[in-house]
Amino acid sequence: MTENLVFFKASNNQAILRKFQSRLNEIQSKSNFESARNTHMNNIINSMLATPDEWDFKCGITIKWIGNTFIDLISDKNLMLTTEHLDDMFSMCFRFLFELYLSTKTELITELNNARNFAVENTNEFSATAKVQVEYAIREMPISMLKDLLASESIGSIKDFNNLHKIIKDKQDAWETELKNKEIRVEAIKTSLATYESGFNFVGLFQGFDDLSKQKELEKTNLLFWIKVAGIAIVTPLISEIIYLYFHVSNFEQIKIVLGISLLPTASLIAILVYFFRIILQNYKSTKSQLLQIELRKTLCRFIQHYADYSSKLKEKDKESLAKFESIIFSGIVSDDEKLPSTFDGIEQLGSLIKSLRA
CATH class of the missing domain: 1.20.5 (Single alpha-helices involved in coiled-coils or other helix-helix interfaces)
Known part of the structure; x- marks a missing residue:
C-alpha cells in the first residue's frame, strides 16, 4: 500500500471494466473450471466498480506494477477472449485481489474470499503464464510488497x-x-x-499641581503689573498738582485758594488709590504664598512612593505616621486673608480725613 492513486475510480477505467464485464458475461464456458473462473473474475470486477476508493487505496503497488497493462489488455476489443487470455486476465485480477487481502485487517467479503481460495486451490488448472502469475502472487508478491514498502518514504521517515x-x-x-x-x-x-515607578505613579497629581502653578504664576505676574500701575497712579495726582501750581499760580494767596479747592478731591483720589494698592498688594502676597504651597506639594509628589514604602513598617506600628504628609498633600491651598482690607476701610479713612480738614 503506497500513495493513494486514482485508478479504479477513474471514469475511463470504470467504463473499460464495465465493457469487459459485458463481454465476460456473454462467454459460454466449456468446463466447470472456466465457469467458476469467469464467475469469480466477474465478482472481483463488481467489487472494483462498487468500491473503487478502497481498491485504489489498498492496491497501490499492484496498480503501479501492472495497472496499465491490465487496462490495456481488457480494453482491447480485437483481442479474442480465449482460455489463455481469460486465464491471464484472471491472474491479474487475482494479483489486485491478493494485495487487497494483504492490506485489509479483517476478512474479505465472501465473494472475494471465495475467489482467492479458488485461485489457490486450482493453481495447476491455469495456463502456464497465468499459473506463474498466481504462484508469484501467493509466494513472492508479499516479499516484493514488503521490499517496496521498506524502500518507501514513509518507512524512511520511521527510520x-x-x-x-x-x-x-x-x-x-x-x-x-x-x-x-x-x-x-x-x-x-x-x-x-x-x-521609575515613583516618577510616574503620581504623575496625574503632579500634573494637576503643575497646571495650577502655571495659573498662579500668571496671576502673580498680572498682580505685579497692577501694583506698579497703582503705585504710579498714587503719586500722579500729587505730581500733577505741583506742576499745575508751579506754572499757573504766581503768589501765595492763589496757592492757598487752589489748594483749598483741590485738596479734598486729590486727597480722596489718593486715599482710594492707596486702598486698591493695599488690596492688590495683599493679593500678590497671597498668590506668592499659594505658589509656595503648590511647589511644596509638587516636591512631595516626587518621593511619595518611596516614602510610603519606607514608612510601611512604621505605619504598622503607628497608623498616623503618614498623617502629616497626607494633611499637607490633600489640604486646600489657602491664602492669608486675615489682614486683607475690608470694603469699608477706604470709606473710614476718607471720613477721618474730612473730619481733620474741618477741624
Whole structure:
C-alpha cells in the first residue's frame, strides 16, 4: 500500500471494466473450471466498480506494477477472449485481489474470499503464464510488497525518527534556553521599571499641581503689573498738582485758594488709590504664598512612593505616621486673608480725613 492513486475510480477505467464485464458475461464456458473462473473474475470486477476508493487505496503497488497493462489488455476489443487470455486476465485480477487481502485487517467479503481460495486451490488448472502469475502472487508478491514498502518514504521517515527526535529535542532545548533568557530580560526590565515607578505613579497629581502653578504664576505676574500701575497712579495726582501750581499760580494767596479747592478731591483720589494698592498688594502676597504651597506639594509628589514604602513598617506600628504628609498633600491651598482690607476701610479713612480738614 503506497500513495493513494486514482485508478479504479477513474471514469475511463470504470467504463473499460464495465465493457469487459459485458463481454465476460456473454462467454459460454466449456468446463466447470472456466465457469467458476469467469464467475469469480466477474465478482472481483463488481467489487472494483462498487468500491473503487478502497481498491485504489489498498492496491497501490499492484496498480503501479501492472495497472496499465491490465487496462490495456481488457480494453482491447480485437483481442479474442480465449482460455489463455481469460486465464491471464484472471491472474491479474487475482494479483489486485491478493494485495487487497494483504492490506485489509479483517476478512474479505465472501465473494472475494471465495475467489482467492479458488485461485489457490486450482493453481495447476491455469495456463502456464497465468499459473506463474498466481504462484508469484501467493509466494513472492508479499516479499516484493514488503521490499517496496521498506524502500518507501514513509518507512524512511520511521527510520529517521531517532534523528528527527534528536533534532526536535535540540530545538526544544534551544527554545527553553531562549525562553529563560527572555525571562531574565523581562525580570531586569521589571526591576528597571520599578525604579521609575515613583516618577510616574503620581504623575496625574503632579500634573494637576503643575497646571495650577502655571495659573498662579500668571496671576502673580498680572498682580505685579497692577501694583506698579497703582503705585504710579498714587503719586500722579500729587505730581500733577505741583506742576499745575508751579506754572499757573504766581503768589501765595492763589496757592492757598487752589489748594483749598483741590485738596479734598486729590486727597480722596489718593486715599482710594492707596486702598486698591493695599488690596492688590495683599493679593500678590497671597498668590506668592499659594505658589509656595503648590511647589511644596509638587516636591512631595516626587518621593511619595518611596516614602510610603519606607514608612510601611512604621505605619504598622503607628497608623498616623503618614498623617502629616497626607494633611499637607490633600489640604486646600489657602491664602492669608486675615489682614486683607475690608470694603469699608477706604470709606473710614476718607471720613477721618474730612473730619481733620474741618477741624
